[in-house]
Every structure is written in C-alpha cells, then in structure tokens.
Amino acid sequence: MVRENFSVLDIVRIVGGILFFNALLSYWFTSSATWGYHGKYIDWRFWRHTILERELHLSLNELSSYTGEDNGRILLAINGSMYDVTSNRAVYGPKGSYHNLVGKDAARVFVTGCFMKPDEYTYDLRGLDKEECEKDIVGWQRFFRTHRDYWYVGNVELTFDFIKEDPPSPCTHMKFPGRS
Numbered sequence: 001m002v003r004e005n006f007s008v009l010d011i012v013r014i015v016g017g018i019l020f021f022n023a024l025l026s027y028w029f030t031s032s033a034t035w036g037y038h039g040k041y042i043d044w045r046f047w048r049h050t051i052l053e054r055e056l057h058l059s060l061n062e063l064s065s066y067t068g069e070d071n072g073r074i075l076l077a078i079n080g081s082m083y084d085v086t087s088n089r090a091v092y093g094p095k096g097s098y099h100n101l102v103g104k105d106a107a108r109v110f111v112t113g114c115f116m117k118p119d120e121y122t123y124d125l126r127g128l129d130k131e132e133c134e135k136d137i138v139g140w141q142r143f144f145r146t147h148r149d150y151w152y153v154g155n156v157e158l159t160f161d162f163i164k165e166d167p168p169s170p171c172t173h174m175k176f177p178g179r180s
C-alpha cells in the first residue's frame with residue numbers, strides 16, 4: 001500500500017539522512033564532517049547569538065568581564081561596535097598575543113598600533129588624524145564583522161568622562177603590516 005501524505009517526521013528523516021550521508025562522504029574525502037569548513041556557520045555560539053540574543057547592548061563595565069577567563073566568552077569592541085572572538089582563544093584568550101584588546105573598547109590602539117603604551121587601550125581618539133582614524137576603524141570593524149570565525153554582537157555604551165583629562169601622549173605609529 002502506498003502512503004499519500006508525507007508527515008513532518010518523514011521530512012525530518014529524509015533531511016537527516018541526506019545530512020548524515022553528506023557528513024559521511026565528507027569524512028571519507030576530507031577527514032572532516034564539514035568538507036574542511038570550521039567557520040562561524042557551524043559554531044553553536046554563533047547560532048545561539050543569532051537566534052537568542054540577536055543584538056547585545058552592554059556597558060563598559062559589563063564588557064570588561066568578557067575576557068575569556070575560566071574558558072569564558074571573549075568580546076572586544078571598536079568604537080562602540082562589539083565582536084565575538086571566542087573561537088580564537090590562541091590569539092585573544094588569557095595567554096594570547098592580543099589578549100589586551102579584549103573586554104574593552106581599545107579603538108585607539110587599532111589606529112596607532114602602540115601596544116606597549118597602556119594608555120592607548122582606550123576609545124579616546126583625541127589628537128589623532130581624523131581621516132586615518134576613520135579608515136583604520138572602519139577597516140578593522142569590517143575585518144571582525146566579515147571574518148570567517150568572528151561576528152558582530154551589538155554595541156557597548158561609551159561614556160566620555162575622559163574629556164576632563166589630557167589625551168594620551170603621542171607615540172610613534174606601528175602600522176599593521178600592509179597598511180600605510
């Protein structure tokens with residue numbers, strides 16, 4: 001006897017079967033169930049953010065707890081826009097070479113590259129060339145937003161209390177290789 005209607009369960013079985021066969025085939029050829037792809041679209045954290053959080057709005061104080069301690073989440077911000085970089089613990093985690101960029105908005109150091117000067121880890125851009133700031137900040141924001149492993153999560157609320165103090169002293173720029 002032939003059944004006339006497909007149930008939802010039948011569709012789940014067929015799609016599940018296709019996915020399983022695809023993963024098997026991929027594993028056979030590439031030793032990976034995803035044809036060698038390891039980016040955000042197969043990262044559960046990306047889907048948890050996309051479906052449940054959508055857009056985060058944090059204060060600077062809240063952002064400061066996302067530094068990857070105890071294997072936790074890692075966020076960084078550039079001029080108010082926040083990105084999830086948890087998947088690259090080797091670079092941004094507590095032992096990573098760029099750990100100082102996380103849990104804060106350090107837009108200024110993305111422009112100057114003065115990593116050895118602690119007061120550069122701020123979003124205070126006073127004293128810097130406006131065009132250079134715009135070019136570098138937009139460039140880095142694009143880098144994190146479109147990166148295979150990172151994603152935009154929302155924004156951090158910036159306060160401008162630093163206005164009462166002097167801007168960081170000038171330092172010799174150290175540009176990212178390939179940028180002038």
Ligand code: HEM
Binds near residue numbers: 097098112113114174
């Ligand atoms: C404005 C200056 C600079 C900025 C803002 C900057 C920022 C960054 C960032 C955010 C990353 C991580 C990229 C990722 O997530 O994949 C990175 C990686 C890297 N940068 Fe820089 N950088 C600068 C200058 C330099 C310079 C001058 C050098 C070399 C002398 C350098 C060497 C590297 C290396 C080797 C990596 C790879 C790190 C790793 O995989 O551990 N950077 N840089």
